[in-house]
Amino acid sequence: MNYKIAPSILNADFWNLEKEIKAVQCGGADFLHLDVIDGQFAPSISFGPTVIESIRKHCHLVFDVHLMIHEPGKYIPDFVNAGADIITIHAEGNYHLHRLVHQIKSYNKKAGVALNPATPISAIQYLINDLDMVLVMTVNPGFGGQPFIPNVLPKISELKELIEKKNAKVDIEVDGGITPAEAKMCADAGANVFVVGSYIFKNKAFDDKKRAVETIREALCAI
Numbered sequence: 001m002n003y004k005i006a007p008s009i010l011n012a013d014f015w016n017l018e019k020e021i022k023a024v025q026c027g028g029a030d031f032l033h034l035d036v037i038d039g040q041f042a043p044s045i046s047f048g049p050t051v052i053e054s055i056r057k058h059c060h061l062v063f064d065v066h067l068m069i070h071e072p073g074k075y076i077p078d079f080v081n082a083g084a085d086i087i088t089i090h091a092e093g094n095y096h097l098h099r100l101v102h103q104i105k106s107y108n109k110k111a112g113v114a115l116n117p118a119t120p121i122s123a124i125q126y127l128i129n130d131l132d133m134v135l136v137m138t139v140n141p142g143f144g145g146q147p148f149i150p151n152v153l154p155k156i157s158e159l160k161e162l163i164e165k166k167n168a169k170v171d172i173e174v175d176g177g178i179t180p181a182e183a184k185m186c187a188d189a190g191a192n193v194f195v196v197g198s199y200i201f202k203n204k205a206f207d208d209k210k211r212a213v214e215t216i217r218e219a220l221c222a223i
């Protein structure tokens, strides 16, 4: 299985962002996960397209932009111009999900839909063949460093079944509270993309963030 590791910079040291991102690149990260939060859709404020554009000039990773914002459709062109490769919007927003997914695809970008822990798979049942990725939230959105919610695991297996049944080509990304142990559990359930924040960026066990990424890869390689 071709597993992808997506470090989330939400809990990185922004003073040392260049060093932090270079370390995860060296550790073999595949994606850079960029959490955009507006204080309305989810209860914190992170960063926007100008920060992403600055990083884009220096980083070759796939930019995986997770929009936890009100009215994401207004800002999709800004994130496209900032250098996003994948844009994920939430299923729970008050908008036409199908329309926005196709808006993202109209820019030749990959489109993802995220599901909060309490949102069922049925929310994307009739959209699955239009998607490139489904992001299964394993914490409630808004903050890094929250504990993994194990009750979400059956949802990953259910999603995998739906993808196979509909003959769709869709990545299953998990996000929230991921350490090597949770990455393994999620991979066993069917996930193939792993967002990892605090385990990499707020972990006293690792002086070198590169090594933290490697330990996630080692856990996945042992499956």
Ligand SMILES: O=C(CO)[C@H](O)[C@H](O)COP(=O)(O)O
Pocket (backbone or CB within 6 Å): 008, 010, 011, 033, 035, 042, 066, 068, 139, 140, 141, 142, 143, 144, 145, 146, 175, 176, 177, 178, 195, 196, 197, 198, 199
């Ligand atoms: O989407 C998010 C929060 O809304 C973060 O990506 C997620 O929580 C990752 O951080 P951690 O690994 O620390 O849980």
